[in-house]
Amino acid sequence: MxxxxxxxxxxxxxxxxxxxxxxxxxxxxxxxxxxxxxxxxxxFRNGIETYQEIFTSPIYGLVLGNTLRTAALTTLLCLLLAYPYTYVLTRVGPRLRLIMLGVVLLPFWTSLLVRSFAWVGLLQDSGILNGALQTLGLIDEPLQLIRTPLGVLIGMVHVLLPYMVLPLMTTMGQIDGSVLRAAGSLGAGPFKRFFRIFLPLSLPGIISGCVLVLVLSLGFYITPALLGDAKDAMIGETIVQEVTRYGPVMASALGLVLLVGTLVSLALLLAVQRIGSSRKGVQ
The missing domain is CATH 1.10.287 (Helix Hairpins)
Known part of the structure; x- marks a missing residue:
């Protein structure tokens, strides 16, 4: 029993x-x-003709290319900016760490729409940035920063940077400093300690941050719509235009293409992580 x-x-x-x-x-x-x-x-209301138009039309091809390029560049820039910042953040004292973390989290306390409009005021021809550069005598004419891919990148990196910093901070904070000191005592220099020990140990944070930023940037709408140009439109803007002008058929197809592209990107990043983990296990 x-x-x-x-x-x-x-x-x-x-x-x-x-x-x-x-x-x-x-x-x-x-x-x-x-x-x-x-x-x-x-x-599929019109059969496969909708998808054929997406992959054969130069307009939609340009939109998909702009989306992938902007998302990849945003992810890369966020990683290049966040990695050294987070490295310093995890190695300073508690008070300075709190200040640095507050600077990163400050954008979360402001609406995305307000932040995007703030960049419109900063980047326009008569904005603060161009005015400061002209006052310092660095430029004679205003730089074309708004309605350009550069302006979109600036705004998106500003919005998405915390999503890269937070996973990196979690991973870097768990790295045991005694491992680095032991490697130094065995004769490893600073560069060797970084590339052979610290960088591989921080790879999970890099992958997590890249996944978050890439997924979010693929479907971005507000910031590219305010800071970008129609010829550099991303897929999120195109979906909104299709819904308001022509109906939901093409918009649904574009949304599914975006979903599949996001899943493929996630699969590639996970494959990279598995390869890195397997190599680490072999070593």
Whole structure:
């Protein structure tokens, strides 16, 4: 009898765990799977002609290219800026660390729309940045910063930089400093300690930050719409235009293309992480 109860106990516990997942599964089905199914159905309302137009039209090809290029550059710039900043942040004293972290988190306290409009005021021809450069005598004419890909990059990097810093800070904060000191005592120089020890140990934070920034930047709308030009439109802007002008068919197809592109990007980043982990295990 006791043996039968011991056997039944894990089964009951296992079914209880699945029952606890039912509310989350129902929520996911109602607010994700059902809308996704409706998008798929709508996108095939005209058959595969909609998708053929996306991949054969030079206009949509340009939009997809702009989206991928802008997202990749935004991710790269965020990584280049966040990595040294986070490295210093995790190695200073508690008070200075709190100040540096507050500087990073400050954008979260302001609306995305307000931040984007602030960059419009900063980057326009008569804005603060061009005015300061002309006052210092560094330029004779205002630089064309707004309605350009450079302006979009500046605004997106500013918005998405915290999403790169926070995963890096979590990973770098867990790296044991005694490992670096031990390597130094064995004759490893600063560069060797960084590239052979610190950089590989911080790779999970790099991958996590790149995933967050890349996924968010692929679907960005407000900042590119305010700071960019129509010829450099991203897929988020194009989806809004398709919905308001022509209806949901093309917009649904573009949304699915964006979803598939995001999943492919995630798969590539995870593959890179697995390769790095396997090499680390071999070493």
């Amino acid at each position: 006791a043996a039968q109860l011991a056997i039944k106990q894990p089964a009951a516990t296992r079914w209880g765990g699945w029952l606890l997942l039912l509310p989350a599964a129902a929520l996911l089905a109602v607010f994700f799977l059902v809308p996704l199914g409706l998008m798929v159905q709508t996108s």
